[in-house]
Amino acid sequence: VAGCVAQAEGEEMARRAPVVNLIVGPQTYHRLPELVAQAHRSTGAVLDTDFPAESKFDHLPYTQRSEGPAAFLSVQEGCDKFCTFCVVPYTRGAEFSRPVGDVLIEARRLVDGGVRELTLLGQNVNAYHGPGPAGDAWTLAGLIRALAEIPSLDRIRYTTSHPRDMSDDLIAAHGEVEQLMPYLHLPVQSGSDAILKAMNRRHTADDYLRKIEKIRAARPDIALSCDFIVGFPGESDADFADTLKLINTVNFASAFSFKYSARPGTPASTAGSQVPEQVKSERLSALQQLLTAQQTAFNHASIGRTAPVLFEKAGRQPGQLIGRSPWLQAVFVDADDSLLGNITEVTLVKAQTNSLAGELTGDGKIRWSTVDKVA
Numbered sequence: 504v505a506g507c508v509a510q511a512e513g514e515e516m517a518r519r520a521p522v523v524n525l526i527v528g529p530q531t532y533h534r535l536p537e538l539v540a541q542a543h544r545s546t547g548a549v550l551d552t553d554f555p556a557e558s559k560f561d562h563l564p565y566t567q568r569s570e571g572p573a574a575f576l577s578v579q580e581g582c583d584k585f586c587t588f589c590v591v592p593y594t595r596g597a598e599f600s601r602p603v604g605d606v607l608i609e610a611r612r613l614v615d616g617g618v619r620e621l622t623l624l625g626q627n628v629n630a631y632h633g634p635g636p637a638g639d640a641w642t643l644a645g646l647i648r649a650l651a652e653i654p655s656l657d658r659i660r661y662t663t664s665h666p667r668d669m670s671d672d673l674i675a676a677h678g679e680v681e682q683l684m685p686y687l688h689l690p691v692q693s694g695s696d697a698i699l700k701a702m703n704r705r706h707t708a709d710d711y712l713r714k715i716e717k718i719r720a721a722r723p724d725i726a727l728s729c730d731f732i733v734g735f736p737g738e739s740d741a742d743f744a745d746t747l748k749l750i751n752t753v754n755f756a757s758a759f760s761f762k763y764s765a766r767p768g769t770p771a772s773t774a775g776s777q778v779p780e781q782v783k784s785e786r787l788s789a790l791q792q793l794l795t796a797q798q799t800a801f802n803h804a805s806i807g808r809t810a811p812v813l814f815e816k817a818g819r820q821p822g823q824l825i826g827r828s829p830w831l832q833a834v835f836v837d838a839d840d841s842l843l844g845n846i847t848e849v850t851l852v853k854a855q856t857n858s859l860a861g862e863l864t865g866d867g868k869i870r871w872s873t874v875d876k877v878a
Contacts, residue, residue, distance in 0.1 A: 505529070510594035512767065517548040526550045529580075529595055571815045572619040572844040573658075573827070578606050578633065578646065579625025584665060586692075587703045587770040588732065588763065591626050600625075600633035603641050603649065610650055617844060620658035620684075620813055620827075621650065629664040629673055644672040651682045657846055658813065660831070662688045663730075666706050669714050678721035685722050686756075686831045689714070690730035694749030695742035698735050702771070708749055715753055726756035726801065726830035733790055734763040734783030736774035743786050750793055756801040756830060758794045762787050795856055802832060802854035809864060810834075812849040814842045833858040 504516060510528035517526055525542040526549070527535065542549045581596045582589070610621060623643070625631065631643040641649075643661065650659055659682045666689060676683055689711075693699050696707045718725060731746065750758075762783040765772035805828070812826035812834045824838045826849070835858060836849055853860035 505535075513550050517550055521548070524548050572617060572813060573622070573815055574613050574618045574620070575622050575624050576606065576610060576613065577601070577624045578643075579623075579628050579631045582627045582665075583630070584627065584667070584705070585703055587701065587774075588735065588766065590766045590769060593768060595626055598627060598630050598632075600631045603633050603635045603646060606633065606646060607649060607653070610656065611653055614653055614656050619655070619844065619846060620660070621656060623647075623650075623659070623661040625661075626663065627665050627668065628661050629668040629670070642670065642672055644670065644676040647673075647676050647680055647683055651680050657682060658829075659683050660686060664689050666691065666704075666711050666714055669718070671717070674714075674717050674721050677718060677725065684829045684831070685725045686728070686829065687718060687725055688728040688730075689718075691749065692730060692732050693735065693738075693742070694746035695738070696745075698738055698742050698746075701737055701774070702732075702735065708745065712749070712752060724830075726832075727753060728757045728831075729753070729755050729759075731758060731760040731790060731794075732763050733760065733786040734778040734780075736763070736771055736778065737776040738763075738778055738786075743790075747790065747793060750790070750797070754801075755794060755797050757798050760787060760790050760794060799854070799856045802856065802859055805830075805832065805851045805859060806854050807851065809848055809850050810861075811846045812836065812861065813846045814838065814844065816843070828859065834861045835859070836861045836863060838863055 504523055504525070505527040506529055509516065509526045513526045513528065516523060524545065524547075525538060527538060538549055579598065579600045581598045582591045583598045585592050613621065623646070629643050631646060632640040633646065635641045635645070647659055647661070650656060659680070664687070669689065677685070677687070691708075691711045692702060692704065694708050699707060715727065718727075733743065733746070762780075763771075763778065810828045812828055814824045814826040814836070816825050817823065817840065818825045818835055822837050822839075824836050824840070824842060826834045826836065826847075828834050828851075834849060834851065838847075848864040849861035850864055851859050851861045
């Protein structure tokens with residue numbers, strides 16, 4: 504068993520589940536071959552949930568290739584925010600950022616292997632502060648601008664972000680860096696100031712809305728995505744109404760929403776005023792109904808638009824390809840496999856809640872060709 508749960512509950516897991524012979528926290532993934540060998544030799548469970556002084560990034564091999572034209576690249580790990588519902592600071596540790604040089608080396612290797620789109624990953628990725636070549640700390644905006652200089656890297660995304668770290672230079676990059684796609688996942692969790700305070704988010708609903716205004720001013724066509732938690736301890740009907748109000752104000756292109764569930768060891772898990780499960784379910788249903796309507800409307804507004812689509816894989820139907828629009832929508836198109844790995848102009852003709860259907864423009868023009876770029 505590996506991951507955050509193993510990190511938080513490793514000793515209890517070993518006690519209650521003797522069939523598990525290896526328990527590993529996320530900070531020691533780089534030692535998996537060694538730990539697997541130990542587990543084979545051991546008569547009991549091998550438990551490694553330490554926080555080593557050195558970064559695991561120092562031990563991971565560079566990714567040489569990707570299975571498709573889009574790849575993920577880890578640049579940051581950990582979180583210093585200590586939201587009261589979240590285990591990440593306890594299981595992933597403090598915020599740590601990979602050096603700029605290491606990120607650029609891995610990015611170039613991925614692009615040389617055929618990757619056209621990179622998504623930068625981190626638990627709080629926009630808090631990135633990796634050391635640059637001169638030893639100074641770079642922001643995520645600076646890293647994105649450097650990545651944009653890599654030939655044949657046509658698309659850049661990043662996730663997941665915290666509103667407090669959505670800096671002016673990062674917002675400006677959304678309007679200035681062509682390769683930075685018009686999509687942003689920026690979780691708010693609640694629209695109630697009282698609940699945001701109880702969550703220790705350290706921003707208000709108005710703070711969030713002002714960030715959204717700045718982002719849309721920089722990139723008017725941006726698709727906004729979000730996370731929401733309903734039924735947080737102490738959430739009243741009025742608090743929930745504030746969340747619905749914020750959703751109506753922003754108008755999201757997509758979102759992820761959940762009922763609050765206690766995570767052992769977090770402050771919220773022992774808070775009073777726990778919300779009944781039935782109330783949580785009712786609120787989640789109402790919230791998801793609104794969010795689904797917004798997502799459906801966003802997709803339907805795309806009908807008739809021509810957009811560059813990165814074809815990533817074959818579809819389930821013969822002669823069908825699946826790609827992604829700049830706004831991260833899945834797009835299904837009848838097209839030849841020769842377009843896989845390329846960005847091609849597509850006219851969007853049909854929309855559903857979770858996907859779009861498109862047709863190749865007149866001559867099926869390839870906007871950016873892998874072959875042409877590499878040559």
